[in-house]
Amino acid sequence: MNSTVSLLAVLIVSVATVTIAINGLRLSRTTGDFYVASRTVPPWWNASAIGGEYLSAASFLGIAGLIVVSGQDGLWFPIGYTAGYLMLLLFVAAPLRRSRAYTIPDFAQIRFGSMPLRRLTSFLVIVICWLYIVPQLHGAALTLGISTGLPGWMGAALVMGIVCMTVLAGGMRSITFVQAFQYWLKLAALAIPTVFLLLHLDLQGQSATLGGAIFDVEAQQTTAKGLYYNISLLVALLFGTLGLPHVLVRFYTNPDGPSARKTTAIVLGLLTLFYLFPTMLGILGRAYTPELASSGNADATVLLLPGRIIGGTAGDALTAIIVGGAFAAFLSTSSGLVVSLAGAISQDLFQGTVRGFRIATVMATAVPLLLALGTNTFALAGAIGSVFAFTASTICPLLLLGIWWRGLTSTGAVAGLVTGALSCGSALVLAAVLPTTQGSFHDMVSQPAAWSVPLAFLVMIAVSLGTKDRIPSRVDAVLARLHVPEQSHDRNG
């Protein structure tokens, strides 16, 4: 494979990102500007930005790889990622927008007026962001290694270096335009190669599915994960999405509750469109790169397919398009996470000064980079699944009960968050330490959402019922603000 074209694609995406970020510095810089901009950002534009930030390495590379490895079971992942936004729409979108919280710790403070709870939430947000960035860096290492032959750590260092620079410059985050553009870039970077691959196979008279044979193979070699694993994974994905820190911040850009709902519905349409392509590439992968399933390198499927099916210069060109799109995915998701992370660290450690934000940004990029370099690349989609399980066991019950149940007390919230974080966290650590065995116990600890999410909810509810006298007196006013439509109590939103 000719690596120069791919390297060029990485450079173009990197330079474009830095350039737009530095120029964006003039356009908007403060949360105030961000807020003002919300008046002029139409919902579909905002929705593209949310899609751009959300579609990470796990979606871009991981899903096709998963379909190659686990076949039909792999299809549940994109369903979970998309349906997670449906849950967000149903339970969180409009009330959260109306709360006027900019971050999850802000919401905790508005709802409960409790500083200890705010600090605990900030801590959890920091952990979640770090864990979420690490797979992005593994994806970058894999992509650079496969497409150019350079050592993988350079890919991770490149992504974190660019993210650190752009966030320090103050651009990137505040510009809805950049993230919106990233969505369409990622879509094109998968759609164009998919269409060309299918056309090429059609012209050659070859079948994209080897005449359906690839689906028979699956029936023989069952790598199926079992019912518990699939259900637990779905719980994690469905309820993990609505607690993702970098997703929430985007909802602030909607002018009011109804537009937050409209935006989320458009996001669902954009995700539906996007996930068609990793699914098709996964099917092609089962036919043309089946050996990746057992090599432990299935995440490379999308990168290797053009060379395998078309080859030559055309194959190199298509690979370069995919590599460029992949780097766009790593950069946009990581920078969204780093901004959320730096915001949380600086707010609670450095009292929100500008210098504090800069130090926090360096901390926010250095820690996950060290984590990524110190750990092995493991399946991207699976690693992200663990992060979703952790979010679903902590932030999700806090948001859902905080928005819909007036009886939730800050003591109950703290107890539930600690229970969820400890049970889910220790299970995931245990799963990483234990030798991989095919067994129900290993499934229980490696995909804990099915029991840790209900546990966190139960503890939160039980402790709140036990501390009824601690229900904040202003709870009715806060709940009214979350649910009452804008025009009737505050015409200016």
Next chain:
Amino acid sequence: MLNIPRKLNPDAADAFYVRSLIRSQFRLAISVALGFLLLLIGLAVIGAAWPQIQEIRLATIPLPWWLLGVGVYPMILLSAFLFNRAAARNEQQYRSIVEQ
């Protein structure tokens, strides 16, 4: 940052209307979520209980792949569309009561 609504002690009638708005929005969200989850569970159960479904093929691709890879998504979009309409109607209803 904490910009609490002006009426810190809303009168009893107002509080009642707000509570019933919250209750009706919650019931709506729960029923859409349950409906969608039942659909997913149904798909999983059909796949597990009726393995011969793999033999039903469209353009060489088995029916379950079509259902999970393509068919679920229009259902998600339909759920979202119906929810948005109903949620807006609940708010409209609240507004028409309160602003009388």
